[in-house]
Amino acid sequence: MKKVKHGGNIYEIAEKLGVQKEEIIDFSANINPLGVPNAFKKALIENIDIIENYPDPEYNSLVKAIGKEHQINQNYITVGNGATEVIFSMIASLKPKRSLILAPTFGEYERALMRVGSKVEYFYLKEGNDFCVDDDILKVIDESFDLVILCNPNNPTSQIVEKRRLIKILDHCKKNHVHLMIDEAFIDFVDEPKKETMLSYVEGYNHLYIIKALTKFYALPGLRIGYGITSNRELLEDMNNHKEPWTINSYAAMAGMVLEDESYKKESRQWILAERKAFFDELKKIDQIKVYKPNGNYILFKLLQNKKDMKEALLKKRILIRSCSNYNNLDEVFYRIAIKDQASNTIFIKALKEVLYEG
Ligand SMILES: Cc1ncc(COP(=O)(O)O)c(C=O)c1O
Incomplete structure (x- = not known):
């Protein structure tokens, strides 16, 4: 029985890059960015x-x-x-x-x-x-x-x-x-x-x-x-x-x-409803990827033409995403990203466009 690789292994990645884990923006684990109530x-x-x-x-x-x-x-x-x-x-x-x-x-x-x-x-x-x-x-x-x-x-x-x-x-x-x-x-x-x-x-x-x-x-x-x-x-x-x-x-x-904690729930719902739409709308504008309309706090996308290893390319910009290559019925052109706070999502969009369009 093989161990499954999940998102969120920020420790291994930080060590590999020789940086502190706080220096990496983790889009690979789908966790509410508001943090612990x-x-x-x-x-x-x-x-x-x-x-x-x-x-x-x-x-x-x-x-x-x-x-x-x-x-x-x-x-x-x-x-x-x-x-x-x-x-x-x-x-x-x-x-x-x-x-x-x-x-x-x-x-x-x-x-x-x-x-x-x-x-x-x-x-x-x-x-x-x-x-x-x-x-x-x-x-x-x-x-x-x-x-x-x-x-x-x-x-x-x-x-x-x-x-x-x-x-x-x-x-x-x-x-x-x-x-x-x-x-x-x-x-x-x-x-x-x-x-x-x-x-x-x-x-x-x-x-x-x-x-x-x-x-x-x-x-x-x-x-x-x-x-x-x-x-x-x-x-x-x-x-x-x-x-x-x-x-x-x-x-x-x-x-x-x-x-x-009703106020935490309310704030979390406001965040997810606003950021899911805003993030999805921005990602949809990128013609080199197909984005699947999300219902949770994470988004699946597929690379269309540019088939480079997005996980590795984004890691160079200290952004960690989840490659879906180890999922049955998906392969290395599929990736999953968490929906985070607006500032992080904006950084992600910019970095993704740079990797896709500037090589
Ligand atoms: C669909 C699904 N169910 C359950 C879990 C496990 O959750 P927990 O961390 O509470 O064990 C995960 C974790 O990623 C998940 O994706």
Whole structure:
């Protein structure tokens, strides 16, 4: 089982370039540029001493905050050291023999599936359809599958699966006795998160598993905090029985408070709605690339004529982007960039044009 290379490895790049990591503008990790909510940062500093105690093994205050945020039964929630831990432990308990994942998509699903010996099939997203999930997926899913994993919005394409289509897939999976996992790690960044989320279907469909993360929207990738939501109580019990204790540290266990930070949420939404449009509009003007209309806080683009290694070329300008060459169904002409603050986005546009047009 091979390790997947992700974005955000700023340490390796800084060492390679012989610079401090602060000197690099990191467009390779899709994190809210507003940074850690201030009130939470303050609380972390004031509560430094909590590391002298073990965290609550049930993480009650975190679970309570998540339940309140989504108006969901607390018994349906499982928390983990990042969404990644939840994905791995849920898949370990589901034990699927045959699974379907999108191509391209986030690389850790495949690793988690391989770890339990699942056969992995791919639903190849069509470039001609801007890598959107279409109704063809319904023709593919049948009783021979145990698990389907969708990522909404998908990483690295930044495309959402339309809600009416998701509902069809959910019903189709139910009819065929197939579990459906939907990764909503980036859903807080879409235009209308409440409209797009499938959370309200959890109560009525116990073959549905929703994955969420605080890492992206609340800028806490180093703290590691994610959660899963399902009404499949048997599965949750099995996960709980197999889980190592205290995988969430005392600081991460405090993170529920970010969900109540309404001004941070408002400011973040203002940033994403304004910058996504402005950045996309500017990128669209560049005739040497095709840009896929983003729904998340990241953008996929493709080089059209100039096929040079953009990652290497931009690194010379101390800008780090994510090459998509290691994604199944993409290759070295595809790149993913995060949407950052206006100043950084402007620097990026200028640097990209220089590389494309000035050689
Ligand atoms: C779609 C998707 N889900 C989950 C994760 C993992 O999130 P976390 O850092 O919370 O483990 C990532 C990380 O990049 C991701 O892209």
